[in-house]
Amino acid sequence: MKPADRPRLGFIGAGVVGTVLAGAFAGAGYPVAAIHSRNAERQAAAARGARARAVPAAQDVVALADVVFLTVPDDAIVATAAGVRWSRSKAVVHCNGAASLDLLAGPRSQGAAVGAFHPLQSFAAEEQARRNLPGSAITIDASTEALLAELEAMVVALGGRPLALHGDRAVYHLSAVIASNYLVTLLDLAAGLWGELGLSKEEGLRALLPLVRGTVENLDRVGLPAALTGPIARGDIGTIQRHLEVLDRVAPEARTMYKELARRTIPIALAKGRIGAATARRLAGSLGDEQGDDDACG
Numbered sequence: 001m002k003p004a005d006r007p008r009l010g011f012i013g014a015g016v017v018g019t020v021l022a023g024a025f026a027g028a029g030y031p032v033a034a035i036h037s038r039n040a041e042r043q044a045a046a047a048r049g050a051r052a053r054a055v056p057a058a059q060d061v062v063a064l065a066d067v068v069f070l071t072v073p074d075d076a077i078v079a080t081a082a083g084v085r086w087s088r089s090k091a092v093v094h095c096n097g098a099a100s101l102d103l104l105a106g107p108r109s110q111g112a113a114v115g116a117f118h119p120l121q122s123f124a125a126e127e128q129a130r131r132n133l134p135g136s137a138i139t140i141d142a143s144t145e146a147l148l149a150e151l152e153a154m155v156v157a158l159g160g161r162p163l164a165l166h167g168d169r170a171v172y173h174l175s176a177v178i179a180s181n182y183l184v185t186l187l188d189l190a191a192g193l194w195g196e197l198g199l200s201k202e203e204g205l206r207a208l209l210p211l212v213r214g215t216v217e218n219l220d221r222v223g224l225p226a227a228l229t230g231p232i233a234r235g236d237i238g239t240i241q242r243h244l245e246v247l248d249r250v251a252p253e254a255r256t257m258y259k260e261l262a263r264r265t266i267p268i269a270l271a272k273g274r275i276g277a278a279t280a281r282r283l284a285g286s287l288g289d290e291q292g293d294d295d296a297c298g
């Protein structure tokens with residue numbers, strides 16, 4: 001599609017995703033016509049970054065744009081869509097990873113084409129998100145073939161990888177949350193343990209990050225199950241037992257989670273071929289096979 005054929009884009013909600021996407025689209029040659037957000041400062045900053053007009057009402061975005069992105073929190077999408085009038089000449093897109101197009105039943109009933117555009121990426125801070133976006137998978141869906149083709153072209157223009165999903169989007173989002181958000185939770189726990197060594201969580205995190213990057217790199221290069229290393233992969237039952245003893249002392253609340261993760265690691269080690277069935281059984285035994293075992297351990 002030549003730049004002249006590109007649709008005018010609009011954004012309602014200048015949070016981190018709205019601001020980054022608007023700027024990225026502008027950088028990729030899309031005309032970003034208008035941005036509305038309730039917070040004047042954020043609205044102005046997003047508009048500046050996308051060379052767009054900051055407009056006082058959400059309805060103004062619909063008037064000025066062909067494709068309107070509703071980059072508001074998930075729980076505000078339906079109400080935001082209901083707060084403006086739509087028509088057949090407009091398309092409206094949400095960025096909620098877990099929800100289907102049903103979320104936009106309101107605009108659709110008024111004739112608008114509706115779509116979903118979900119970057120499979122973590123937008124924690126704007127500058128970093130801008131850097132992370134190229135190369136990311138972006139899942140798209142649309143009520144019309146024309147909008148789907150439009151969204152696919154947009155993903156490509158951002159340097160992303162278009163991904164059309166079939167099935168329950170909540171499953172896809174569950175996978176993303178486990179891989180991204182709960183990695184943060186695990187690092188919070190892991191780095192916090194460094195307090196026991198007289199070091200701060202920040203120092204712990206700095207020391208752990210090269211290990212995490214190396215692991216992610218291994219996953220990229222050699223995949224699953226080959227990327228697995230450590231005591232379960234080696235069948236070092238004594239080391240696992242020491243961990244459980246230490247957990248009781250320093251983080252008893254994490255014992256159940258540790259054991260569940262360790263149990264789930266055994267089949268990966270088996271698949272890698274580093275341990276055999278007998279070692280797997282002994283490992284499982286040392287972790288307590290019985291349901292409710294952890295409750296009993298308190």
Ligand SMILES: NC(=O)c1ccc[n+]([C@@H]2O[C@H](COP(=O)([O-])OP(=O)(O)OC[C@H]3O[C@@H](n4cnc5c(N)ncnc54)[C@H](OP(=O)(O)O)[C@@H]3O)[C@@H](O)[C@H]2O)c1
Binds near residue numbers: 038073095096120123
């Ligand atoms: N963050 C991520 O990593 C990520 C990744 C992929 C997709 N997404 C999706 O992108 C969408 C936007 O997420 P985000 O992280 O950019 O959210 P966010 O940073 O919280 O920004 C959303 C913005 O929407 C505006 N807004 C409008 N109505 C609102 C209301 N009723 N309550 C609160 N804010 C309201 C707020 O700006 P004003 O106060 O100025 O109106 C707010 O800054 C969501 O659908 C999310 O699932 C997020």
